[in-house]
Amino acid sequence: MNWINTVVRPKIRSLLTKRETPDNLWIKCPESGEMVFHRDLEANGWVVPRSGYHMRMPAKKRLETLFDGGRYEALPLPQVAVDPLKFRDEKRYTDRLKDARTKTGHEDAILVGRGTLDGLPLTAAVQDFEFMGGSLGMAAGEAIVTGLDTARTDGTPFVLFAASGGARMQEGILSLMQMPRTTVAVSALKEAGLPYIVVLTNPTTGGVTASYAMLGDIHIVEPGALVGFAGPRVIEQTIREKLPDGFQRAEYLLAHGMVDMIVPRQELRPTLSRLLHILTGRDAAVASTPEPVAAPAPVADERRAAE
Template sequence: MNWITNYVRPKITSLLTRSEVPENLWIKCPETGEMVFHKDLEANQWVIPTSNHHMRISAKERLKFFFDNGEYHAVELKKVAADPLKFRDERRYVDRLKDARAKTGLEDSVLVARGAIDGLGIVACVQDFAFIGGSLGMAAGEAIVTAAESAVERRRPLVLFACSGGARMQEGILSLMQLPRTTVAVEMVKEAGLPYIVVLTNPTTGGVTASYAMLGDVHIAEPGALIGFAGQRVIEQTIREKLPEGFQRAEYLMEHGMVDMVVHRHELKSTISRLLKVMMKQPAETISTVDRSAAEAHASSLADAAE
């Protein structure tokens, strides 16, 4: 009886019991519905191999993929008031901040770091959509200003990865004040004669698009990225017309002159490296026609500014 109870019954139970599978073991492609193994997707920099769909990635993963050997030094950012307006909707703003920090491991939506790409030292600034939609508040604005100051101080190019839903409503007018602040910071980099490259990722919308995200010397977008100010539905209701297919997507904006190039995530590092080496008058191994024209346009604008 003990043999049946202690051995046979547990074996039968284990066979009949459904095994628990981690929810994130397989990830579904938003475009095709294909199921992709989590580890394979991570190894491919979160790009679906078959459909080429670029998944959203965290700020820390972005820096790991971007910098040489995944090594970088995080720049210390200034502290700002956590809840200046004592805002509350369905929940208190301080509680939302606490949850976002626990979820992402970041203090706010922007991470600033120093490192090298192909041996060229740069300052990188990355927005993380997982932190309250990558929204622009006081802390994020301060981070971008710090990134610009660090770039000028160390005479390094500034590369910004934009990924945001816009201004942070919980900080009201204080959030909107970050638009002119970050614009001034970008101008400071340009006046120092340093390149400023913006990578537009999915999504880049709202006040972020209306400020520092559209002030780059070169604008690069990831394939399929949503880029715009107001949402498509709002625009259609305002103009009372149906918008064209692919409106506000990276490829559409490149065709209409708002984006300089659309670059696959795997080629971002090499493309930006070539551009920066030309802008900084350093040797570049292989320069495409598009890269060269963008770099020459930047050099021309610097010359005009000097005159």
């Protein structure tokens, strides 16, 4: 009886018990349906190896892969009023903020840091779509303005990685006020003669596109990214016409002159370094060039070669 209780029953129980696995162990490509192991996707810069689809990249990883050695100083950001309109729809706005902060580990949708890119001092901001759709509220507006003002004070270029669904409706007019505020901050940076480069990622829409995201000296877009003010479905319903294939996607925007270049994520860091050294008049050849923290592995090329 003792042998049955201590050996047989635990083994049977272990066979019948469902093993818990992480939710993100395997990730499905939205474009091809391909299932990709999470570690392979991360090693490839969150780009699906076979299809080349660019998944959303965590905000902190954006900064780590941008700056030399993954080292940067996170800028302290001003505190703003929480829920100034006492807004509530299906749930309280304060509850939504708590959920977003728990999910992402960030205070709001913008991270700002300063460091060096191939030896060139740089200030950069990343918009995190995972935090309430990267929506633009008072905290995000303050973060952008703080980043731009810091770049102007330090005399560094400013790089913005944009990803947003637009203004944050829970803050109403206070959210819309961030559009002119950030526009003024961008103008001040340009008056100081400092470069401002915007990297448009999927998606970048709404009030963000109508303000600081389309005011760069150079606009870079990742392959396949959706960029526009209103979404294609809303436009079709408004004009009652069928839109062209690929409308508002990166390739369509490049063909129609809305952006300057499409750059795959694996080539983004060296492209930014080259552009910023040209715009600042510094020679990239004499700048220190430490290896990036995690160079994307050429998974796709290796698999194609194997096939």
